[in-house]
Amino acid sequence: xxxxxxxxxxxxxxxxxxxxxxxxxxxxxxxxxxxxxxxxxxxxxxxxxxxxxxxxxxxxxxxxxxxxxxxxxxxxxxxxxxxxxxxxxxxxxxxxxxxxxxxxxxxxxxxxxxxxxxxxxxxxxxxxxxxxxxxxxxxxxxxxxxxxxxxxxxxxxxxxxxxxxxxxxxxxxxxxxxxxxxxxxxxxxxxxxxxxxxxxxxxxxxxxxxxxxxxxxxxxxxxxxxxxxxxxxxxxxxxxxxxxxxxxxxxxxxxxxxxxxxxxxxxxxxxxxxxxxxxxxxxxxxxxxxxxxxxxxxxxxxxxxxxxxxxxxxxxxxxxxxxxxxxxxxxxxxxxxxxxxxxxxxxxxxxxxxxxxxxxxxxxxxxxxxxxxxxxxxxxxxxxxxxxxxxxxxxxxxxxxxxxxxxxxxxxxxxxxxxxxxxxxxxxxxxxxxxxxxxxxxxxxxxxxxxxxxxxxxxxxxxxxxxxxxxxxxxxxxxxxxx
RNA sequence: GUCCCCAUCGUCUAGUCUGGCCCAGGACACCGGCCCUUCAAGCCGGCGACGCGGGUUCAAAUCCCGCUGGGGACGCCA
Numbered sequence: 259x260x261x262x263x264x265x266x267x268x269x270x271x272x273x274x275x276x277x278x279x280x281x282x283x284x285x286x287x288x289x290x291x292x293x294x295x296x297x298x299x300x301x302x303x304x305x306x307x308x309x310x311x312x313x314x315x316x317x318x319x320x321x322x323x324x325x326x327x328x329x330x331x332x333x334x335x336x337x338x339x340x341x342x343x344x345x346x347x348x349x350x351x352x353x354x355x356x357x358x359x360x361x362x363x364x365x366x367x368x369x370x371x372x373x374x375x376x377x378x379x380x381x382x383x384x385x386x387x388x389x390x391x392x393x394x395x396x397x398x399x400x401x402x403x404x405x406x407x408x409x410x411x412x413x414x415x416x417x418x419x420x421x422x423x424x425x426x427x428x429x430x431x432x433x434x435x436x437x438x439x440x441x442x443x444x445x446x447x448x449x450x451x452x453x454x455x456x457x458x459x460x461x462x463x464x465x466x467x468x469x470x471x472x473x474x475x476x477x478x479x480x481x482x483x484x485x486x487x488x489x490x491x492x493x494x495x496x497x498x499x500x501x502x503x504x505x506x507x508x509x510x511x512x513x514x515x516x517x518x519x520x521x522x523x524x525x526x527x528x529x530x531x532x533x534x535x536x537x538x539x540x541x542x543x544x545x546x547x548x549x550x551x552x553x554x555x556x557x558x559x560x561x562x563x564x565x566x567x568x569x570x571x572x573x574x575x576x577x578x579x580x581x582x583x584x585x586x587x588x589x590x591x592x593x594x595x596x597x598x599x600x601x602x603x604x605x606x607x608x609x610x611x612x613x614x615x616x617x618x619x620x621x622x623x624x625x626x627x628x629x630x631x632x633x634x635x636x637x638x639x640x641x642x643x644x645x646x647x648x649x650x651x652x653x654x655x656x657x658x659x660x661x662x663x664x665x666x667x668x669x670x671x672x673x674x675x676x677x678x679x680x681x682x683x684x685x686x687x688x689x690x691x692x693x694x695x696x697x698x699x700x701x702x703x704x705x706x707x708x709x710x711x712x713x714x715x716x717x718x719x720x721x722x723x724x725x726x727x728x729x730x731x732x733x734x735x736x737x738x739x740x741x
Numbered sequence: 742g743u744c745c746c747c748a749u750c751g752u753c754u755a756g757u758c759u760g761g762c763c764c765a766g767g768a769c770a771c772c773g774g775c776c777c778u779u780c781a782a783g784c785c786g787g788c789g790a791c792g793c794g795g796g797u798u799c800a801a802a803u804c805c806c807g808c809u810g811g812g813g814a815c816g817c818c819a
Contacts, residue, residue: 447817546755714780
């Protein structure tokens with residue numbers, strides 16, 4: 259395709275948060291547009307008046323921004339093919355429906371949702387396919403007018419022509435449907451608002467969308483949409499159905515599998531770069547070897563021909579790993595800023611503490627940080643004043659008869675130091691060990707427990723420096739006195 | 742029930758179009774080792790898959806058919 263000709267869109271319905279599945283679809287559209295130098299449009303499909311809310315719209319926009327998926331046309335940005343809210347485009351749906359009605363490709367239906375529901379249930383119970391029986395199409399004009407007077411204007415239904423529809427899907431070759439499987443779908447509801455299949459066609463045509471990239475749960479909608487394009491005399495766009503994202507049990511990803519909304523991941527400390535990288539790899543692969551892609555790399559390498567067709571199970575562990583990778587790439591200042599935010603929300607910020615205390619702490623935690631909130635666990639020893647001893651750790655100290663003397667010796671050693679820097683503490687304690695004729699570890703291990711309450715911690719000399727002479731000595735003496 | 746889609750390690754996948762270079766490669770997880778003051782990280786190594794059955798062919802993960810399994814759709818939801 260020629261450069262600049264690509265126009266794609268992401269069209270969420272504002273009925274909740276941006277789901278990772280939706281985010282992945284948005285990302286692929288965005289990447290495709292950016293890769294081909296095309297246009298990425300955001301369109302809000304708010305035709306369901308019951309469920310659409312302005313809050314959901316705001317949440318989706320904010321999640322999109324957080325992921326860095328900027329749109330060329332859409333809400334707040336505007337653009338030549340607006341408005342970008344379907345609720346504001348009623349006139350064009352009415353116009354299109356009017357044309358179909360006039361041409362005899364559509365008809366008015368006065369069946370109520372309750373009647374339809376009852377018939378559907380009955381068909382299903384019979385083991386038949388639930389389809390609209392077309393009864394309103396067969397209504398004689400006189401009868402039609404009588405029912406209309408009684409029930410109002412009714413809905414507009416498409417008269418499904420006989421035949422079959424097929425298309426060459428970008429990601430999965432030719433897909434074919436017999437029209438026998440497609441019934442007379444509703445185009446316009448009785449409130450005048452369009453249904454999804456109709457609105458999508460009218461808008462995609464008006465916005466000159468060239469490629470519809472969406473989840474493969476839309477495959478069965480595609481023939482209906484193609485029929486509408488045909489009846490309207492419009493050339494349909496190309497369709498690319500990407501595999502769905504499943505939960506660990508293989509069913510559609512939902513809340514019971516854990517976090518599913520983009521903002522939930524954000525709140526759990528995942529970085530947008532990691533999220534984007536991870537999502538891109540769900541259903542797409544470059545060469546099967548490279549796993550880490552920054553945004554520019556993704557834009558350069560992404561294309562639809564490398565999108566697979568099998569559904570992908572959302573692997574939380576791999577996301578965690580990837581997040582840790584991206585976190586490590588951040589500068590110390592950036593990591594400190596993220597960690598400090600966690601410390602503050604946890605209410606563990608220490609008053610009158612120099613900023614360098616936190617950056618030293620984060621620096622010492624180093625690659626143990628998989629999420630910003632990990633600062634709370636790895637930094638607990640410094641952020642809290644009381645030491646909580648893990649039973650096994652304390653037992654280890656107790657089992658060493660010389661532990662009391664050793665802790666006291668370490669305390670004294672630190673006390674004599676003019677300043678407890680990690681380097682100074684290290685040389686002093688190693689010298690002390692040599693002097694006492696023990697291995698450094700024999701001083702270090704009990705000290706770790708005394709200082710942190712645990713057998714696993716940051717580097718022990720970092721711990722000493724971060725705690726500072728006073729707190730460190732007090733903890734060592736405190737532990738010794740308990741022996 | 743009907744229609745549609747999909748099928749390689751536990752998971753994400755490369756390889757399938759253009760059959761041989763694949764006794765199947767990479768990553769996450771897991772296990773072991775090294776490093777080391779512990780943990781983590783890193784490095785090294787290990788475990789681990791072509792769903793089943795028929796074809797076609799000198800040769801099939803790759804092509805064809807059937808089966809099985811999983812998923813999706815069948816709304817005046819999107």
